[in-house]
Amino acid sequence: MGSRFRGNDEGLKIMTEISALKAGLIADIAAAGTLDALEALRVGALGKSGVVTGLLKTLGGMSPDERMEKGPPIQDLRESVTAALADKKAALEQAALDAKLASEKVDMTLPADLGTQGSVHAVSQVMDELAEIFADLGFSVATGPEIEDDWHNFTALNIPETHPARAMHDTFYFPDEEGQKRMLLRTHTSPVQIRTMMNGTPPPIRIIAPGRVYRSDSDATHTPMFHQIEGLVIDKGITLGHLKWTLETFLKAFFEREDIVLRLRPSYFPFTEPSVEVDVGYTLTNGQRVIGGDGDAADGGWLEVLGSGMVNRRVIEACGLDPDEWQGFAFGTGVDRLAMLKYGMNDLRAFFDGDLRWLKHYGFSALDVPTLSGGVGA
Numbered sequence: 001m002g003s004r005f006r007g008n009d010e011g012l013k014i015m016t017e018i019s020a021l022k023a024g025l026i027a028d029i030a031a032a033g034t035l036d037a038l039e040a041l042r043v044g045a046l047g048k049s050g051v052v053t054g055l056l057k058t059l060g061g062m063s064p065d066e067r068m069e070k071g072p073p074i075q076d077l078r079e080s081v082t083a084a085l086a087d088k089k090a091a092l093e094q095a096a097l098d099a100k101l102a103s104e105k106v107d108m109t110l111p112a113d114l115g116t117q118g119s120v121h122a123v124s125q126v127m128d129e130l131a132e133i134f135a136d137l138g139f140s141v142a143t144g145p146e147i148e149d150d151w152h153n154f155t156a157l158n159i160p161e162t163h164p165a166r167a168m169h170d171t172f173y174f175p176d177e178e179g180q181k182r183m184l185l186r187t188h189t190s191p192v193q194i195r196t197m198m199n200g201t202p203p204p205i206r207i208i209a210p211g212r213v214y215r216s217d218s219d220a221t222h223t224p225m226f227h228q229i230e231g232l233v234i235d236k237g238i239t240l241g242h243l244k245w246t247l248e249t250f251l252k253a254f255f256e257r258e259d260i261v262l263r264l265r266p267s268y269f270p271f272t273e274p275s276v277e278v279d280v281g282y283t284l285t286n287g288q289r290v291i292g293g294d295g296d297a298a299d300g301g302w303l304e305v306l307g308s309g310m311v312n313r314r315v316i317e318a319c320g321l322d323p324d325e326w327q328g329f330a331f332g333t334g335v336d337r338l339a340m341l342k343y344g345m346n347d348l349r350a351f352f353d354g355d356l357r358w359l360k361h362y363g364f365s366a367l368d369v370p371t372l373s374g375g376v377g378a
């Protein structure tokens with residue numbers, strides 16, 4: 001009795017049917033192309049009225065012997081189908097994720113859109129270059145107010161009230177106020193010399209002072225506001241030789257040329273004695289003046305670039321220092337003019353028009369390394 005179904009035809013037939021069902025279901029699962037199709041297969045096999053569920057239900061109505069015989073293959077069918085469904089589900093989910101990742105991939109090699117970019121104005125660029133060159137020579141940057149008083153701008157620089165040099169400066173004065181100092185827009189950066197010598201820091205002094213200055217003047221080479229840079233050295237035993245070497249080193253670094261030839265001409269500034277004006281040689285190349293070379297050569301000429309001299313002892317005295325102990329030199333020049341000479345612009349007024357086309361053409365990228373390759377002596 002115990003082997004009533006063993007070897008029995010009907011039993012064999014059922015076993016064959018189960019294994020055929022299993023093979024069919026597993027093949028269908030393997031072929032399912034989508035998660036939805038797979039879910040439909042799961043419901044058809046293991047759902048409430050699924051085929052496998054139906055077979056499992058028949059176990060309850062079987063005799064123990066029959067159940068012993070048919071139970072294992074039916075359980076095996078359920079487990080195999082469950083495992084195949086889980087494997088296929090994982091594979092389909094992974095494929096869906098892979099497809100999503102492939103379609104949403106960010107291409108890191110695509111150049112980013114930087115949008116509209118501003119540029120560094122030629123004046124700022126040149127001021128940076130100057131600060132960099134003079135930093136290499138041991139100069140620090142000093143500043144002073146643009147609204148100055150008469151004493152710092154003129155008197156302390158040995159330009160007294162009646163001095164004709166005052167008339168040369170086309171000064172913008174503020175309205176006089178009773179009992180107040182006479183105020184003006186500084187006409188040069190030289191008052192920063194006075195403020196530096198008087199700020200309580202004892203010499204030696206080595207500073208440059210870049211900044212805005214104002215004069216009532218306007219044409220192709222003059223604007224009411226422009227930029228100057230002042231230099232001042234106060235120490236012991238300073239001579240005109242130190243001045244010449246400093247200016248030569250600075251101009252070579254600034255114009256990035258070794259063949260800079262200087263010409264020092266005697267001149268007059270109230271705050272220096274002796275005073276010199278410094279010309280730099282240029283060479284005519286395709287009708288353009290290119291800085292460098294001997295100005296006396298057949299294809300050359302001279303351009304005035306600087307005012308300078310040994311600091312007048314009256315100025316040193318006015319600042320409360322002993323001129324027998326301390327000497328020095330000073331120089332001053334136009335930053336805008338230096339920019340025009342180096343970068344080939346010809347109308348100073350365009351510097352301050354704010355025309356975007358000009359700024360795009362002559363401006364510098366903030367991300368670029370300065371043109372200066374490493375400062376002095378590189």
Ligand code: DAH
Nearest residue numbers: 188190307308309330331332
């Ligand atoms: N302050 C003078 C000017 O604006 C330029 C100048 C000349 C400055 C000689 C100096 C100097 O320091 O020594 O015209």
